Amino acid sequence: MRRLRHWGPGLLLLSPSLILLAVFVYGLIAWTTKVSLSDEHNALGSKGFVGLENYKNLFTNDIQDRFTHSLKNLLIFTVVFLVGAMFFGLLWAFLLERGIKGEGFFRTVYLFPMAVSFIASGVVWRWLMNPLKGDDAGGLNAVFGGLHLDFLQSTWWTNPNWGMASMAMPAVWQLSGYVMALFLAGFRGIPQELREAAAMDGASTYRLYRNVIFPQLTPVALSALIILGHMSMKMFDLIMSISGPQWLTEVPAVYVWQTLLTSDYAKAAAISIVLLLLVAVVIVPYLIYTNRVEKSR
Amino acid sequence: MTTVSAPPAAVESLAPRVRPRRSFGPGSIIKYALAIFFLIVVLMPLYVLIVTSFKAGSDIGVTSQWNLPTHWTTASWGKAWTALRPSFIRTFELAIPVAVISSLIGAANGFVLSRWRFPGADVVFTMILFGMFIPYQAVMIPLREIVTTIGIAPGIPTLVFVHCVYGIPICTLIFRNYYATTVPEELVEAARVDGAGLLRTFARIILPISIPGFVVTVIWQFTSAWNDYLFAIFLANTRNGPITIALNALAGAQSPDYAASMAGALITSLPTLIVYVLLGRWFIGGLMAGSVKS
Numbered sequence: 001m002r003r004l005r006h007w008g009p010g011l012l013l014l015s016p017s018l019i020l021l022a023v024f025v026y027g028l029i030a031w032t033t034k035v036s037l038s039d040e041h042n043a044l045g046s047k048g049f050v051g052l053e054n055y056k057n058l059f060t061n062d063i064q065d066r067f068t069h070s071l072k073n074l075l076i077f078t079v080v081f082l083v084g085a086m087f088f089g090l091l092w093a094f095l096l097e098r099g100i101k102g103e104g105f106f107r108t109v110y111l112f113p114m115a116v117s118f119i120a121s122g123v124v125w126r127w128l129m130n131p132l133k134g135d136d137a138g139g140l141n142a143v144f145g146g147l148h149l150d151f152l153q154s155t156w157w158t159n160p161n162w163g164m165a166s167m168a169m170p171a172v173w174q175l176s177g178y179v180m181a182l183f184l185a186g187f188r189g190i191p192q193e194l195r196e197a198a199a200m201d202g203a204s205t206y207r208l209y210r211n212v213i214f215p216q217l218t219p220v221a222l223s224a225l226i227i228l229g230h231m232s233m234k235m236f237d238l239i240m241s242i243s244g245p246q247w248l249t250e251v252p253a254v255y256v257w258q259t260l261l262t263s264d265y266a267k268a269a270a271i272s273i274v275l276l277l278l279v280a281v282v283i284v285p286y287l288i289y290t291n292r293v294e295k296s297r
Numbered sequence: 298m299t300t301v302s303a304p305p306a307a308v309e310s311l312a313p314r315v316r317p318r319r320s321f322g323p324g325s326i327i328k329y330a331l332a333i334f335f336l337i338v339v340l341m342p343l344y345v346l347i348v349t350s351f352k353a354g355s356d357i358g359v360t361s362q363w364n365l366p367t368h369w370t371t372a373s374w375g376k377a378w379t380a381l382r383p384s385f386i387r388t389f390e391l392a393i394p395v396a397v398i399s400s401l402i403g404a405a406n407g408f409v410l411s412r413w414r415f416p417g418a419d420v421v422f423t424m425i426l427f428g429m430f431i432p433y434q435a436v437m438i439p440l441r442e443i444v445t446t447i448g449i450a451p452g453i454p455t456l457v458f459v460h461c462v463y464g465i466p467i468c469t470l471i472f473r474n475y476y477a478t479t480v481p482e483e484l485v486e487a488a489r490v491d492g493a494g495l496l497r498t499f500a501r502i503i504l505p506i507s508i509p510g511f512v513v514t515v516i517w518q519f520t521s522a523w524n525d526y527l528f529a530i531f532l533a534n535t536r537n538g539p540i541t542i543a544l545n546a547l548a549g550a551q552s553p554d555y556a557a558s559m560a561g562a563l564i565t566s567l568p569t570l571i572v573y574v575l576l577g578r579w580f581i582g583g584l585m586a587g588s589v590k591s
Contacts, residue, residue, distance in 0.1 A: 001543070007415035009495035011591045014409045015467050017402060018421065022461045026426040028436035028443070034439060086336070095332050108577055109336055115573040117524030119541040121561040123591075124342045124546045127349075130359050138359030173339065181580075226430075234432045237526040241545060257530075265438055272434040283430045289425050295419065 029276065036269035045262040054270035067255065067271065068245075074251045076164040077171075078232040085173035085228055086098045086221070089179025096180070107184070110184070111177035122241025125170040129156035129242070157242065158248055167249055169237055179224050187213070188222035226286050233279050251257070350374060350560035357555050368435065373556035374564075377547065381561055384535075384543035388523055389568075391539050392455050395460040396519040401516050402461070408503050410478040412485045413495055422473065428464035439533050442531065452537025459532065460522045465550020470513045475510040476503070512579045520569050540565050 028225050036054055040046035058067040092110050113121065128139040133153045137145050144152040156165040190213060198212045236253040243249040245258050252275045259268040335339050345362060347389075349375055352366040440459070449455045480503065488498045526541040533539065535546050544565045548558035573580070 005587065007413065010409040010413035011415050013405050013495060014421070017406050017447040018427070019467070020462050021425060021428050021465060024436065024440070024443075025431060026440045029431070031439040032435050058558070074482070091331075092335060095328055098328055100328065100332055105577065106332055106336060107338055108574060111577060112570060112573060113339065113342075115520060115569040116566045117541055117569075119524070119526050119545050120565045121342065123544070123558050124346050127345060127362060128342060128360070130362075132359065136360060138362045138538075142363060173342065177339075193346065230430045232529075234434075237524075237541070244549065253432065253434055253527075260438070266519075268434075269438055270436070272432065275432045276435040279430055279432055283427065287426055291419055291423050
């Protein structure tokens with residue numbers, strides 16, 4: 001009884017949140033899963049349980065392999081987005097960490113795209129990634145033309161094979177600053193004694209970063225990857241804004257929306273659950289790992 | 298009872314560890330060259346947005362995109378404002394309540410999970426966190442049904458509710474980490490020994506030193522509610538929804554008015570940009586308090 005009085009009030013204060021999340025996260029996921037196992041293919045409702053048929057159809061029986069195509073797009077997008085944002089984020093953090101005059105200004109400018117919605121930035125990136133080349137070129141192609149770097153001109157996202165790689169550019173532009181902020185926080189969190197100790201040992205700047213500082217940043221890099229990775233899986237707004245829903249740039253999140261418009265709830269639910277599983281495969285081990293690391297402290 | 302009126306914990310220790318050196322060696326020239334190059338790259342889209350928004354007629358075209366306007370005009374700003382004004386106001390009615398309510402919930406949860414723990418708190422915390430990573434498509438189909446069933450008015454009230462619910466994990470995480478790194482366990486224990494209950498400890502001791510945490514969650518939730526498009530198109534429409542829907546309608550039409558679209562994109566981004574520029578330094582500081590474990 002005394003123990004209950006000790007921690008009871010805390011649990012009570014937490015309980016509204018727990019109930020809401022139990023219903024709106026776990027409950028609704030269960031509900032979506034149930035829909036995905038049914039034959040609710042139109043607004044009239046479901047006639048029954050069909051097992052994993054909707055999932056099987058997605059992978060083996062989708063028109064023009066639409067679903068696997070959207071997964072391929074998502075993969076290209078994710079790789080370019082993660083590599084790009086991590087690279088620039090780390091580079092910018094490193095530049096600022098080395099000490100620069102007007103650091104606050106640089107930091108604010110690098111970070112500002114994060115404040116802008118994908119819908120708003122899509123308005124301008126649609127223009128910047130204009131596929132016309134040569135004399136008709138606009139946007140980035142015009143910049144490359146003006147700099148006599150014509151070989152860099154591209155058809156951007158309209159390229160059927162690698163277009164998704166350029167679709168990741170606006171995302172890199174928006175999130176690199178955030179990654180920079182995380183790494184800056186990481187750099188500043190490294191105890192000064194570590195640097196001093198390395199300097200006492202006569203370590204060069206290169207060795208200091210290579211052997212002392214960068215290893216300390218691994219946890220930050222891991223959280224950044226997780227944050228970017230799950231954002232990438234959910235990517236929807238940016239694509240809707242730049243290309244609109246269309247075959248060339250379709251990813252699962254957009255596919256769900258397109259399927260819902262045709263009232264094929266069972267199929268939309270199945271795509272959503274596949275997407276959820278893709279995220280969970282990465283997130284659940286990460287959460288368990290973080291939990292364990294914290295306990296061992 | 299011990300009253301604590303300590304200033305917010307020092308999250309502002311952002312001054313660079315390595316002071317800029319006086320002499321400009323080749324290293325520092327490369328450093329500044331790179332920093333300025335990236336500055337220009339990052340600002341390029343903003344330049345296009347601004348110059349296009351002040352153009353009219355034949356000035357607006359793909360090939361003349363980088364040119365300054367030959368005649369500066371604010372006509373497109375007027376047009377965009379007329380199109381966006383109602384949703385602009387509605388989005389404040391969305392983002393402000395979301396920022397305030399989510400932050401308060403997050404603070405209470407974070408406090409319990411870091412300093413008033415119960416058996417199994419870690420498992421519960423992990424279960425809460427998972428909610429922050431889910432693709433919302435996985436809840437969207439039944440969500441639309443359930444919010445109509447429980448009788449929340451469509452449009453902004455529904456979106457406030459939904460953003461608050463799905464904002465619980467991130468706000469809880471930020472405050473839990475913040476309290477775990479800045480509030481000494483002994484402080485809470487001392488209050489307990491003095492006989493202060495949970496709510497009193499929270500209100501008298503914890504809340505006054507929570508401002509840095511609030512800055513982070515308020516910015517975060519304000520921005521994500523303001524910028525959200527997914528929940529908006531699932532649960533609202535152009536007549537009762539937030540500004541992202543209105544902007545996409547303005548800019549995504551068959552033959553969009555480019556100047557008005559760009560002016561619209563700037564109007565849409567202004568509130569979040571102001572929040573960032575004014576509070577950005579504390580945001581990074583707060584991230585630091587939140588993400589770096591001592």
